[in-house]
Amino acid sequence: MAAIRWKLLGTMLGLMCAADVVHAQVGVGTWVRQNPDPTMGSMTMTVETCCSGGRKLTYRFTVNGTSHVLTVESPFDGTEVPVLLDGKPSGETMAISLVDSHHTSTNLKMNGQPFGVSKATLSADGKTLTVVNEMKAASGPQTEIWKKQ
Numbered sequence: 001m002a003a004i005r006w007k008l009l010g011t012m013l014g015l016m017c018a019a020d021v022v023h024a025q026v027g028v029g030t031w032v033r034q035n036p037d038p039t040m041g042s043m044t045m046t047v048e049t050c051c052s053g054g055r056k057l058t059y060r061f062t063v064n065g066t067s068h069v070l071t072v073e074s075p076f077d078g079t080e081v082p083v084l085l086d087g088k089p090s091g092e093t094m095a096i097s098l099v100d101s102h103h104t105s106t107n108l109k110m111n112g113q114p115f116g117v118s119k120a121t122l123s124a125d126g127k128t129l130t131v132v133n134e135m136k137a138a139s140g141p142q143t144e145i146w147k148k149q
Contacts, residue, residue: 027055027122031129034145039063045146051075080109
């Protein structure tokens with residue numbers, strides 16, 4: 001489950017970054033990950049407005065036949081916020097910062113210890129989000145592609 005959490009966190013970071021990147025209404029809606037992880041399979045992310053101009057990110061995925069929901073509510077100003085797994089604290093936090101209208105950066109922690117950075121880039125047409133995750137436990141950067149539905 002720890003490996004899954006790391007992957008989820010990376011994905012969430014990227015997703016959060018995606019929402020961050022599209023701080024305007026462009027990011028609101030449903031996104032589908034295009035390069036599914038063999039461990040987690042397909043994943044969707046729903047982005048909603050919340051937090052006085054921030055975003056609520058809701059990820060839905062299945063691991064070993066069990067469906068899960070991962071949520072993050074962030075003002076997208078670099079504030080560290082908790083990551084909830086199935087409605088309960090996971091020990092993970094994210095600090096998402098909006099770099100500009102098409103880029104975000106997210107710092108990830110697990111139990112107070114830094115474990116990764118995620119950077120997201122929104123395409124000019126607002127339909128594709130490219131997220132590069134650099135996790136301490138990974139052998140190198142991992143790229144995720146998300147398409148807006």
